Amino acid sequence: MSDVAIHVESLGKRYRIGGRARYLTMRDRLANVLKSPARWFHSNGAGNSDGGPRHIWALRNVSFDMHEGEVLGLIGRNGAGKTTLLKILSRVTQPTEGSAEIRGRVGSLLEVGTGFHPELTGRENTYLNGAILGMGKKEIERKFDDIVAFAEVADFIDTPLKHYSTGMQMRLAFAVAAHFEPQILLVDEVLAVGDLSFQKKCLAKMGEVAHAGRTIVFVTHQMNQIRRLCEKVIWMDGGTIRQAGPTNEVVGAYESEVLSGGSSQQSRENSPLIKAQFLRWEIVAPSASAPNLIDQQGPVAIRFTLDVKRPMPRAMHGISLYDADRRLVWGNGFRGLALDVGHHDFTHELRELPLKPGAYSWSVTLWDENDLVDTWDAVPELIVGTQPLTHWLDEWSGVLNIPSRLRVEQMQEEKP
Amino acid sequence: MAVPQTHVALAAAPNEFPSVHIAARRGWLALDLPELWAYRELLYFFIWRDIKVRYKQTAIGAAWAVLQPLMTMAVFSLFFGRLARISSQGLPYPIFYYCALLPWTYFQTATQSATNIVVEQQRVITKIYFPRVVLPISAVLSGLLDFAISFGVFLVMMVYYHIAPTRAVIWLPAFMLLAILTALGVGLWLSALNALYRDVRYVVPFLVQFWMFASPVVYPSSLVSEKWRWLYGLNPMAGVIEGFRWALTGHGQPPGILLAASSAAVVLLVFGGLVYYHAVEGTMADVV
Numbered sequence: 001m002s003d004v005a006i007h008v009e010s011l012g013k014r015y016r017i018g019g020r021a022r023y024l025t026m027r028d029r030l031a032n033v034l035k036s037p038a039r040w041f042h043s044n045g046a047g048n049s050d051g052g053p054r055h056i057w058a059l060r061n062v063s064f065d066m067h068e069g070e071v072l073g074l075i076g077r078n079g080a081g082k083t084t085l086l087k088i089l090s091r092v093t094q095p096t097e098g099s100a101e102i103r104g105r106v107g108s109l110l111e112v113g114t115g116f117h118p119e120l121t122g123r124e125n126t127y128l129n130g131a132i133l134g135m136g137k138k139e140i141e142r143k144f145d146d147i148v149a150f151a152e153v154a155d156f157i158d159t160p161l162k163h164y165s166t167g168m169q170m171r172l173a174f175a176v177a178a179h180f181e182p183q184i185l186l187v188d189e190v191l192a193v194g195d196l197s198f199q200k201k202c203l204a205k206m207g208e209v210a211h212a213g214r215t216i217v218f219v220t221h222q223m224n225q226i227r228r229l230c231e232k233v234i235w236m237d238g239g240t241i242r243q244a245g246p247t248n249e250v251v252g253a254y255e256s257e258v259l260s261g262g263s264s265q266q267s268r269e270n271s272p273l274i275k276a277q278f279l280r281w282e283i284v285a286p287s288a289s290a291p292n293l294i295d296q297q298g299p300v301a302i303r304f305t306l307d308v309k310r311p312m313p314r315a316m317h318g319i320s321l322y323d324a325d326r327r328l329v330w331g332n333g334f335r336g337l338a339l340d341v342g343h344h345d346f347t348h349e350l351r352e353l354p355l356k357p358g359a360y361s362w363s364v365t366l367w368d369e370n371d372l373v374d375t376w377d378a379v380p381e382l383i384v385g386t387q388p389l390t391h392w393l394d395e396w397s398g399v400l401n402i403p404s405r406l407r408v409e410q411m412q413e414e415k416p
Numbered sequence: 417m418a419v420p421q422t423h424v425a426l427a428a429a430p431n432e433f434p435s436v437h438i439a440a441r442r443g444w445l446a447l448d449l450p451e452l453w454a455y456r457e458l459l460y461f462f463i464w465r466d467i468k469v470r471y472k473q474t475a476i477g478a479a480w481a482v483l484q485p486l487m488t489m490a491v492f493s494l495f496f497g498r499l500a501r502i503s504s505q506g507l508p509y510p511i512f513y514y515c516a517l518l519p520w521t522y523f524q525t526a527t528q529s530a531t532n533i534v535v536e537q538q539r540v541i542t543k544i545y546f547p548r549v550v551l552p553i554s555a556v557l558s559g560l561l562d563f564a565i566s567f568g569v570f571l572v573m574m575v576y577y578h579i580a581p582t583r584a585v586i587w588l589p590a591f592m593l594l595a596i597l598t599a600l601g602v603g604l605w606l607s608a609l610n611a612l613y614r615d616v617r618y619v620v621p622f623l624v625q626f627w628m629f630a631s632p633v634v635y636p637s638s639l640v641s642e643k644w645r646w647l648y649g650l651n652p653m654a655g656v657i658e659g660f661r662w663a664l665t666g667h668g669q670p671p672g673i674l675l676a677a678s679s680a681a682v683v684l685l686v687f688g689g690l691v692y693y694h695a696v697e698g699t700m701a702d703v704v
Contacts, residue, residue, distance in 0.1 A: 015702065087701070088438060089438070090544070090545050091436070091438060091545035092541075092542060092543065092544065092545050092701045093698075093699070093701045093702055094438075094439075094440055094698045094699070095438065095439060095440055096440055097440060098439070099437065099438060099439035100437075100438040100439070101435065101436070101437055101438070102435065102436045102438065103435045103436075106436065108543075108544065108545065110542075110543040110544070111539075111543045114539065114540055114543045114544055115465075115537075115539070115540045115544075117465060117469055119468075119469050119472045120465070120468060120469065120472070124465075124468065127461065128461055128464075128465055131457055131458050131460075131461035132458065132461070132540060132544055132546075133544065134458075134544075136457055137457055137460075160472075
């Protein structure tokens, strides 16, 4: 139905080792020539496309399509190629291979306050920064009052920027950026800085933009921002696309890997020496696209599989759930279990598990009377990918994802 | 094809930035004039910033634009004129030197600021796309305000020395254009080189100094024999300076052969500069 706004085809970018090819002094260059004239000549020639040991591919074989009005999140570790991809799309740097087609007016926010000059006044910097971002003079004039009000710097607008506090400079920079409305917006982690209450304003503004039908590519490390703003996510890893798809799925997989330190082991090896052992776990209900993902509210059933090698007439079982910061979220214990030799399914049924989206981990134990038989920090992690229903700011959204309603009624004032 | 309503509203603005194709660039010259035109406002803002900042940071602001050529003129008049008795084609020494210093001072400052602008603006270059050629162009154009101010002083001097402009003055814009293009051509080369090799910024002051003595600033070009005039003219500033003297005072000969050689040299210089700048441009954000 909607048109393709961004079409990326096997995009690749090669850098010299060290990330950025540092500028050289002529002396270095000359020294290199003297040391190995042949190689210097070769490396300056047109060929040499296969990289070799002196080059590194920051991005390779990246292809995807984005439709008009989509909001795409880019996630991944540092150095995964997110920023490189954004820089290529915003044309700051050229790809080494592949191509991209962008339809519409593109604006990029790789940084806020680009081009700010300390000697110029707030007003002058607003115009300058706006122009650098790609706004026309008339557009800036039209939005100027909004920008100043948004930044809360009206009293200082004709003061040189060098007399501003860092916070004020940031606010002005954000305000200009927030009023920048190209058809296609490329944003890099710019909301990660700045004071919290102002961040809230920016995020709200971003949300507005995102819901106004604009096409946005958004890089951040804050998964809740991604969940709130993006419908689709691309997970970058080592310069390539590791996984792409609906937000919950990809963010869940990403968080699970980050937490488990990269291991994607699904079950444990069976050891013959101990009396009993947990083998694996999965979510029985509700069913989702992954066995460790919860993506809807309501009842939850979780099943652990236990291999019992010797009968235990009076076993005890404990279960606890930790969040990403290793805080205990929930726990329970069950005594007096009679277990015979063989595989057992332990299914925990919870009426609901109203946790805010994120990654969590189970820890389960089995005791034979008072002796610990097995303890297992279950892998993979539990990923909660439900819609966030609480406060829009991370730091106020809490642990529980419980919807609530607010009713406001004015009280009848008693006449004296 | 049906397009949802919101998109229509968004596309309502005149679409100055149509479909963009991104790929490794091939070809050796792509001065994309329509694109440059689309970024004219940014060019304007860069010039505006340059001028604002320059005058804000200095205590006496615009007076520098006047002081520099005036002092140089005084020194030249004293040493090269009064003491060394170099021929001035019958002009008063202050006029003779100031005529040359007008385009020369412009060329000198424009070249130097163009050389440094890519490195100075590296933050912007690594964060935002715009045609990079906007930078040296803005550096070269923002020097024009200083030129205009010092030109005002020259008008006062003309009144003082009772020198009336002749019909030749209509050629002045052409010589000015030649000066601008020379500064741009050199600026394109040096700013791109400076992005790659930081040595360049130390070389430039020497280069400019030698260049001045290779140009008819302190002496008339008539010192160069007729036979070698065309060769001398390959220094475009030779054509510019002789042109200025002739156009402003009417003294001397119209710089025919000199001008032809200078124009040819400038065309080559700017063309080569564009090609080289373009070659560096693609990786500028990675190396600067």
